[in-house]
Amino acid sequence: MKKVVVIGGGAAGFFTAINAKELNRDLDITILEKGSEVLQKVKISGGGRCNVTHACFDPKELTTFYPRGQKELLGPFHQFMTGDTFEWFENHGVLLKIEDDNRVFPAENTSKAIVDCFLKAVDNLNISVLKNHGVNSIYQHDNKWIVNTKNKQFEADFVVLAVGSSKQVWKLSEALGHTVVKPVPSLFTFNINDKRIVDLGGISVPKAILKIEGTNLEHTGALLITHWGLSGPAVLKLSAFGARILADKNYQYTVRVNWLNQDAKEVFEILQELKKQNAKKQLYLKSPFNDVPRRLWERLVIAAEIKSNQNWADVSNKQLQNLTNQLTQSLFNANGRTTFKEEFVTAGGIDLKEINFKRFESKLHKNLFFVGEVLNIDAVTGGFNFQNAWTGGFICAKAIAL
Template structure:
């Protein structure tokens, strides 16, 4: 009987183990978890509902959500894709639903549905799950892997590293001659202190365009004002794709926001037309843009040097230009970052050049596999990181079952 050890009791580790055992019942599989509990990231994902995947069903479109791993995941996504994820969970009694923003959750609306599914399956299949087994070293002894923890030594014919963003495990991978790309945070919100945003906590716009001044980094989508600055899908996407650039700048940079995602000249024309049609209306009380919340509009008016009692007819060209620029070219200084909820994601990990993505096996060592976020693969928020876990776990399982 072939022995398999999986380092990491998270989503990728459980998914790999279950699929491998279902395909080859003779495998003796052990999952080693360093902590007291397993599947903790699954538990907190999506605010405790578990954002299982994203309703994008074309591999070429799906890979665009991965700042690191886009090229490497294209082939694997043709083998196990979003639709396969739906089918996999449905077959095992967990129905999934698509929400308006295309995020996918269990119909039960709780991460416990996923956790229970995994735990029941590993129990039914006889997969051993050992907690408090932090791995301290991995060595090769003839054709076997020797995995040492503080309290035990395990031997395996095949070893799967599924420990996520773990410095200790990355150090162990380095001891096995694998290159580790130094990790930096991804998926974070921008810390911005600006009087234009003060006391506007919770206000959002549906489609803003945000760019990092002096770079080609740009993203569009919903933008949310928080007590520490800016968040929302547009900002989080920008943080993911700009993870290394922003880290190099020590998280000090300027952010330009087009709150309407429309050219400045077109916005200026809208303002000029309103001045002609509603000359006696008070500017601060009459906005032509339904997308801009009232309190945010009032703030833009104030910082365009427009008095609270001024009518549209009273505005000069300087004030109109100022208002158009506040709406489309507002520059905000960011200094620092804040982790997005509890979902800490890093850019970094095992170098993708050293992985065979047809098997998720090391090119340096036979029978050594990597799945999930231990690899230098990460994605924007919305269920994409879990899809990487499912896809890599499934393909790795096929290799283990051979």
Template structure:
């Protein structure tokens, strides 16, 4: 027995729901279904942002917003001019959910609970008569005349228009390859660096404003770095992991980074400042008080790593010791040996090749009436609400096109 719908959306996540709701709000007479392989929908929304759901980011200028997407920067410019973070805030407000901006620009529901977003979506689908069908794992997709046929273990579905919002689902990517779509192989995108090094061993929880670069590449990044039990994390590291997703994958996550703990100050300038400090604080122990706004513990660790003993006074520092210290401060080399997942972020770089998608409609350039929304395409972002914004924007554009 076949079930017929005007539109079927595969994937009961953020992009799938947002697309479905926007379609039926614009065309109330369409018969629309969401197929979800799991037993519950919106599970990623539930745990995102530590259970608070980081809905979007307070960057309201499309040309600025695209800079947070290592893959998709060029392609998203047009879409963001159609539906940007400000439109997201307004959309949720119109649906009874107020958002607030935190100090770092991330935006959350005022309720501080992802359940608010889930309830908003579920209530909208119920009100609009959208069928939400769980436990429907897609086994195959056929194109027959002007229709798509979707088979799940217990049901067959026929639809005129098919929207895939399945995120990083390798099985769906494989099916698309049989339709001639090229898939850019998925690799992890947001991760922290595993580093075993005596200089940071005792310093979990210490953070600093730094610049970091990966040896033998053009990868650089600046921002807060956080020392953890496993190594290094924080925005500066996560940005490197996102922009370097492919390069670091090819290096098998074995590489060297250089950290400038003083961020903007280079080695020569650091040495000059240290010489001045030597005059000013002649009688004080060099290791005791950090002069650069670094944490005292981190400062002490870098002093000891420069072959300066704990009780050496500033006045007694040799030229070589000052050079060593300037180098530790501005060009510390660390060996990275593997990666760890960042919290519950599971963002991958990879997906449908962007050249095969019409970004005015999110329709496949190879097959009519086949659309894509969310992370199924080769677009990903740094952490901070940007991956969700891609889901909302692409869903809105599909709905508009239909």
């Protein structure tokens, strides 16, 4: 009987083990978890609801959500992707639902549905799950893999590393000759202390343009003001695609914000027309742009050096130009970052050039596999990191089992 040791008691580890056993019941599979509990990230993800995947059903389009791994995942996504994820979970008793923003959750609206599904499956398949088994060493001996924990030694025909961002396992991988791309945080919000947005936490605009000055990083999307700065989909995508650039800047950089997603010349002309139409009205009191909430409008007006009691007729062209600049190219100095909710995703891990993505197997060592965020693969928020785990886990399981 072939023996398989899966290192990592998270989503990628469980999914790999379950699929391998279902494809080949003769496999003897053991999952090793360093901590006292398994599937912890699944439990807390998506605010405790588990954002299982994203309703994008085109492999090429799906890859565009991965700053690292876009090229490498195209082939794997043709083997197993979103539609297969739906089918897999429904076949295992978990119905999924698509929300308005295309994020996918269990129909029961709780991560417990996914956790229970996995725990039931490993129990039914007689897969051993051992907690408090942190791995101290991995090496080959007589064509077998030897895995040592503080509690026990395991001999295996196949080893799967599915531990997420584990410094210890990265070190063990380096000892086996693999290259580890230095990890840096991804998916974070921008820490900004600026009087234009202080105390405006919760205010959002639906479609802003954000650009990091001095780089090619730019994104258009929803923008949220928080108590510590700027967040929302636009910021998170910039943080993911700019993870290494922003780390190199020590998280000190300038963000240019176009709150209206409109050309500056066009906005100036709109303001001039508003001046004609509302001559006797106070400019400060009401935002003429539906996408700019009143409280944000008031701050931008003051920043443009327009007094709160000025009528439109009394506003000079210079002041209108200042206001145009505030609306279309506000500059904010970022200093630091904040983790997005409970999510902690890193850019970094095993160098992708050293992996055979037809099997998710090491190119350096036969029967050594890497799945999930242990690889230098990460995605924007919205269920994409889990989809990487499901895809890699299934392909790896198939390679082991068949």
